[in-house]
Amino acid sequence: MKKILVTQPFLPPLDEVQPYLEQIWKNKWLTNKGPFHQELEQKLAEYLGVKHVALFSNGTLALLIALKALGIKGEVITTPYTFVATAHALLWNNLKPVFADVDPVYGNLDPNSVEKAITKKTEAILPVHVYGNPCDVNGLQEVADKYSLKIIYDAAHAFGVKVNENSIMQYGDLSVMSFHATKLFNTFEGGAIACHTDEMKNKIDHLKNFGFDGETTIIGTGINAKMNEFSAAMGLIQLKHFEDILEERTVLANTYRSLLKDVKGIRCLDSIDEVKHNYAYFPIFVNEQQYGMSRDALYEKLKEQNIFGRRYFYPLISWLATYNHLNSAKAENLPNSENLAEQVICLPIYPGLGTKVVEEIFSIIESAS
Numbered sequence: 001m002k003k004i005l006v007t008q009p010f011l012p013p014l015d016e017v018q019p020y021l022e023q024i025w026k027n028k029w030l031t032n033k034g035p036f037h038q039e040l041e042q043k044l045a046e047y048l049g050v051k052h053v054a055l056f057s058n059g060t061l062a063l064l065i066a067l068k069a070l071g072i073k074g075e076v077i078t079t080p081y082t083f084v085a086t087a088h089a090l091l092w093n094n095l096k097p098v099f100a101d102v103d104p105v106y107g108n109l110d111p112n113s114v115e116k117a118i119t120k121k122t123e124a125i126l127p128v129h130v131y132g133n134p135c136d137v138n139g140l141q142e143v144a145d146k147y148s149l150k151i152i153y154d155a156a157h158a159f160g161v162k163v164n165e166n167s168i169m170q171y172g173d174l175s176v177m178s179f180h181a182t183k184l185f186n187t188f189e190g191g192a193i194a195c196h197t198d199e200m201k202n203k204i205d206h207l208k209n210f211g212f213d214g215e216t217t218i219i220g221t222g223i224n225a226k227m228n229e230f231s232a233a234m235g236l237i238q239l240k241h242f243e244d245i246l247e248e249r250t251v252l253a254n255t256y257r258s259l260l261k262d263v264k265g266i267r268c269l270d271s272i273d274e275v276k277h278n279y280a281y282f283p284i285f286v287n288e289q290q291y292g293m294s295r296d297a298l299y300e301k302l303k304e305q306n307i308f309g310r311r312y313f314y315p316l317i318s319w320l321a322t323y324n325h326l327n328s329a330k331a332e333n334l335p336n337s338e339n340l341a342e343q344v345i346c347l348p349i350y351p352g353l354g355t356k357v358v359e360e361i362f363s364i365i366e367s368a369s
């Protein structure tokens with residue numbers, strides 16, 4: 001079989017890109033709130049059902065600025081079961097990460113565990129909608145309200161997801177997206193913050209552009225995190241294809257699930273009735289005893305057959321030298337996170353993969369142990 005990676009970016013037909021390039025060449029306006037940038041902010045706000053979207057050069061800078069814009073100090077409760085950028089964004093803001101555990105099924109931050117981690121210094125919660133499955137948004141909001149905490153969602157995986165018909169980006173104080181090449185909606189590199197007031201949008205816009213407010217006024221220590229016109233054009237084109245992309249991912253996910261449901265020791269994530277899923281990832285969880293083979297052995301076996309899954313999220317952030325000295329990083333504090341990190345493999349899923357390849361991957365998993 002030809003080499004199959006965990007993901008492959010969606011690239012629109014080149015003839016759809018050409019007119020956008022011609023327009024950029026004509027405008028000679030490459031960045032700094034160009035026309036495509038403005039149009040994409042507007043279209044995304046509409047599509048995501050939020051008041052404002054602020055575009056960024058990548059998701060990590062969007063996370064850094066989200067924390068800055070809310071003026072968070074002290075401690076922030078987050079999850080160890082995520083991509084490193086989530087926790088790094090706290091350290092770059094001189095904030096103390098406090099790890100709480102996740103639920104044992106979907107791997108999202110557990111509100112009870114969050115509540116136990118609260119101290120006098122806690123100012124915010126930074127949960128992640130892992131694999132695009134929504135966090136317990138109501139449970140987390142209750143905890144936040146009770147202790148007057150802000151919530152910044154790392155929604156890097158959650159583009160296009162809805163809960164009870166509401167866009168996932170409507171929850172919390174801010175939601176941060178990534179449009180990196182490996183994410184399901186990509187602008188080569190890129191990111192965004194969804195926010196709910198004009199005032200906050202203004203603040204974020206200043207922070208991502210050095211703090212400039214007009215030609216000569218500079219308010220505060222902004223940074224450069226602006227999205228360029230080429231990326232914004234890519235976003236506009238991607239958006240036209242996005243519902244088709246979702247449909248194709250849904251077919252692939254359903255095929256995986258129906259094939260794998262009878263393989264003992266392999267757990268897939270069920271879809272949730274009130275959720276419109278995006279199937280940004282397709283994680284399986286390997287129970288070594290029941291399956292008769294370890295997760296790592298299956299991972300290697302797949303690689304031998306040219307199937308390159310990824311162990312997202314392994315290692316846990318709490319295991320890394322940068323974080324493992326923290327009290328909250330102790331394994332006994334994070335049993336569900338530890339368990340998921342030891343069991344997970346994300347299988348390939350992307351538009352163009354095709355159900356035939358999914359069937360072949362299933363065959364390997366079925367017969368490997």
Ligand SMILES: *Cc1c(COP(=O)(O)O)cnc(C)c1O
Pocket residue numbers: 058059060061082083085086128154156157177178179180190191
């Ligand atoms: C990809 C990702 C990020 C970082 O986004 P970039 O655009 O790559 O900087 C942050 N958090 C999570 C959970 C991610 O998956």
